[in-house]
Amino acid sequence: MTTLSSSSSPTSADAGISPESLAQWRQAFDENPQHRLMQNAVTRAALDDVALDREVVTGIDHTFSHVLDDWAVTSQKKSGRCWMFAGLNLLRVGAMKKMNLKAFEFSQNYTFFWDKLERANYFFEQILLTADRDIDDRVVAYLLDHPLDDGGQWNMFVNVVKKYGLVPKSAMPESESSSNTPRMNANLKTILREGAATLRNLKANGAVREALDAKKQDLMQTVYRVLAIHLGTPPTEFDWRWNDKDKQFHHVGTVTPQEFAEKYCTIDLDDYVCLVHDPRPSSPQGKAFTVAHLGNVLGGDYDGGVRYVNVDINLMKDVTRRSMTERGEPVWMGCDVGKMMHRELGIWDAKLFDYEGVYNASFTHDKADRLIHHQTLMTHAMMFTGVDVDPGTNSARRWRVENSWGDENGIKGYYTMNDSWFDEYMFEVAVHKDLLPADVVAAAQSEPVVLPPWDPMGSLAE
Template sequence: MTSRPQSPTASDALTDDVLAEFAAIDDPALRLALNAVTKSGIDESSLDRAKVVATPRVISNRLDDWAITSQKKSGRCWLFSSLNLLRATTRAKLGVKDFEFSQNYAMFWDKFERANFFLTDIIATASEPLDSRLIQFLLADVLGDGGQWDMAVSVYQKHGVIPKEAMPETQASSCTHRMNTQLQTLLRRSALELREQVNSGASSEDLAAIKKAVLGEVWRILVISLGNPPSSFEWEWIDDDKAFHRDGVLTPAEFYDRYVGIDLTNYVCLVDDPRTEHPKGAALTVEHLGNVVGGREIRYINAPMTTIKKLAADAICSGEPVWFGADVSKQGDRDLGLLVGNLHDYSGLFGVDLSTTKEQRVNTGESAMNHAMLFTGVDLADAGTPRRWRVENSWGDEPGDKGFFTMDDAWLSDYVFEVVVKIDALPDDLRPAVASDPIKLPAWDPMGTLA
């Protein structure tokens, strides 16, 4: 039987002798690393030049010939990257090289729908103690900018899309922090009021009226910050051959049907959940995660990384970019536009073994998806094995190759968590998970982290 840890005693304290022993260490490698880090910083000092040189930007199968987008000071990468996927089709239909959807419009509806989702959830969980892990998690994660693929699908299916010029960016859409803090203040206070009403026996009609009043205040803040989302707009454009086109007045849903036309129900999100308790081939979902009440269920299929890579490469080679989510806080260089396995030799710099497995990182909170981007190219070796991937980011055109990044295959294995593919491209062993009952993960599970 394993004994329980004892409470700390005086013998556990750091003594003067121990401190003197550490202070007396005389190591030339330590002195060299100290000089480098204190002058240039950890990342610059640990950058492996050989890795940089070995990761050229040339890609054998490349789709992109368009300009990059910029989410600026916002966390809308999941909306930018999903809209970047949709615009690949729209550009062809319009006959233009560069086109953007209104990311502001998509964010407006995500925020408003998510406020309703949150308040609905608060009413449904009112019997939970206020200090429970669930309620504290819901209150901590109120109306942030991040999201998941299925949440983007819910917005586009219900509210359609519009060109950027029909609802352009505002200061608040490009720098969302202050708008978000006002919404969070309102919703957290309202959550307490709704919980009190539920536990005092308020009727469902009274609760609905209170929720509607709060949503009216959310709407007001959003309109002042982002502008009014148009229910229709006049659409006209000039194509790259200088021809003028006018298509009259369209609703956002009509614009989607006419100029996107992609059936989003034919896509599914594959994940690489490395934890042994979650078998490959299983469907997963995360409780309390979503943005549209009655919208698309959050569904993942846990798939082997070899399958994920093959399906992504096949899609690119057939002319389709691929949405994915990853942990971009690890082993990257923003200025160079590189995402490369072991790009920074931190272990060598510090003389300390800092290696971890993907499963260890997920289990300890060391790593989770925090950013969504688009694969627009893949470099295949003679045997068809991926070596490098080209990535459309949404950080503007200054990093990397005018905003595009280069990823090596080792980085993909270590830090990519989600890839969206067409259902009809799935191998037979993954198809049952499209409709099977998913394993339900708690709201705070790492697989529910928002990009």
């Protein structure tokens, strides 16, 4: 067991808050009319309404030189499946073109089922891998804290699609629990944590791998049963027919999910490279990274972990823009969604809210400092579907984003991101390797640097 002391260093005699300090702080507050004005405003109105910079808002319009989308947004509802929605939204673009459809969705519930099942298996394997460590070891504690989150990253989406294929939403529609995951997740986490305790105890008592595998199979059968009860049973085959937007009828017949994916997924997921922007001094650019104990699918031809290449923010912008302007493809992306965002207006800007002016305080950390001090990380995945390019510099001025929060916010669910926000809060994109310099493609295939599970670049988009 780890021994914790009450203090790592002697406490200063002046460490407490004294009456003199309180009196000084109150006097300074009362003597500044700006402080009282802000108090009057913020105690009666929402902070963001007070801090919203009107000049920024009026300087934004929602027009773009290049727009790819002509479809309605989707809704992940009360779930953390944004990364999956963003991935399936990317794939449905080609599917709609191939089937001549105005509207189409792949089943998010289908891929969700398989990710949950694979994630449970991955968790049990990590527990067995670390079973010789103390229960309060930092890695073991992290695994037990995060046994089965909803969120994910690009590579985890690719793993599921490659193994299990795809089905249309009609073949496995949403369930109450796929759209509202907390209760199902709570019970699954109980099963996984109790299972982890059982596996650790068995191994501590000398159980061989065959006995551990047998117990894991029992646990996984329970997980499958719970998922089937909550989400429904995934189809192994289905009859596919549709009317296209010209009212023409099509009937393919009975297909498997793998056959459906092969026919209607028009991009080769193996051709896409995940890029991140991590400006910390400890994360050199041009290097591949992975995160220990983070993944989903294990075995066979599937790599359970995540892998990305750290690049300069300007390279990330360039390939994102070119994906839309040259290849005509939207871009899967991950960002720190809640920072400097107005949900109702559907806008992001690095200076959207003047919090410093409200508080008369300075916020000085740059992106690297915010990562180091746990002030930022990737929290949400969406899709770029448009860009406004400055004809003089050929650089982006703003970006159009398809969210998965339904059409009640933003401009019918679409958001506008000023380029200043991209610099500060964008973290991850997945782009075709043909857009990348040769050294970045080579780096993507090199041996990655392994980050610890709790590193902010291992955060899961929800």
